[in-house]
Amino acid sequence: KQEVTQIPAALSVPEGENLVLNCSFTDSAIYNLQWFRQDPGKGLTSLLLIQSSQREQTSGRLNASLDKSSGRSTLYIAASQPGDSATYLCAVRRETSGSRLTFGEGTQLTVNP
Amino acid sequence: GAGVSQTPSNKVTEKGKYVELRCDPISGHTALYWYRQSLGQGPEFLIYFQGTGAADDSGLPNDRFFAVRPEGSVSTLKIQRTERGDSAVYLCASSRGRETEAFFGQGTRLTVV
Numbered sequence: 001k002q003e004v005t006q007i008p009a010a011l012s013v014p015e016g017e018n019l020v021l022n023c024s025f026t027d028s029a030i031y032n033l034q035w036f037r038q039d040p041g042k043g044l045t046s047l048l049l050i051q052s053s054q055r056e057q058t059s060g061r062l063n064a065s066l067d068k069s070s071g072r073s074t075l076y077i078a079a080s081q082p083g084d085s086a087t088y089l090c091a092v093r094r095e096t097s098g099s100r101l102t103f104g105e106g107t108q109l110t111v112n113p
Numbered sequence: 114g115a116g117v118s119q120t121p122s123n124k125v126t127e128k129g130k131y132v133e134l135r136c137d138p139i140s141g142h143t144a145l146y147w148y149r150q151s152l153g154q155g156p157e158f159l160i161y162f163q164g165t166g167a168a169d170d171s172g173l174p175n176d177r178f179f180a181v182r183p184e185g186s187v188s189t190l191k192i193q194r195t196e197r198g199d200s201a202v203y204l205c206a207s208s209r210g211r212e213t214e215a216f217f218g219q220g221t222r223l224t225v226v
Contacts, residue, residue, distance in 0.1 A: 004155070031212050032212065034214065034215065036217070041222075042219055042220075043117075043119075043204060043217045043218050043219040043220045044156070044204065044206075044217040045217075046214055046215065046216055046217070049213075049214045089155055089156075091155075091156075093212060099144055099146070099161050099163070099168070099169070099208075099211040099212065100146070100158040100161055100169060100172070101146075101148075101156075101158065101215060102158070103148075103155030103156050103157070104155050105153070105154055105155045106155055
């Protein structure tokens with residue numbers, strides 16, 4: 001059974017800092033990995049999708065990397081802003097499980113002005 | 114539509130009642146998913162539709178839960194004899210295909226009293 005772990009569970013940083021969120025998964029046979037953002041009381045907003053054949057994806061100040069063989073992904077946020085405060089979730093889609101995404105429990109990020 | 118739409122946004126019901134939650138996916142998306150999210154946790158998979166058929170319903174917790182997608186677009190999640198433990202946010206997502214980027218709606222917050 002695929003398990004996804006996100007560390008740390010919570011993170012508080014001052015504005016302007018660069019930061020890294022971590023995601024690990026137990027079964028490396030994944031098809032792709034997706035990072036989401038969730039604001040309180042809201043749904044999930046897709047940030048980045050990395051296919052298993054890719055090493056990284058970038059969107060603006062966000063960069064996600066994937067090391068499939070070691071079961072790890074990181075989300076790098078450059079020059080953090082208070083508006084980045086949210087919960088960040090990673091989810092993996094296994095090669096053989098059809099289409100379901102398996103989620104971690106998220107990292108709650110607070111960026112202080 | 115522009116995004117995944119879920120109605121209602123909030124639903125309060127009495128224990129034992131029947132509820133229906135609706136999801137309108139992004140136009141043209143053939144894959145549709147239902148997830149359930151409890152406070153402080155990542156979403157948990159319930160069911161996945163490819164077109165009109167349920168390709169994977171292994172996440173449904175018991176036979177009180179049922180979902181349909183009769184015309185391959187709108188989906189309805191149905192919960193019979195609701196219990197207090199069913200209280201959660203129910204999220205719907207859609208994607209163009211079974212392994213492409215998933216987009217989520219804002220969710221329906223169900224409270225069973």
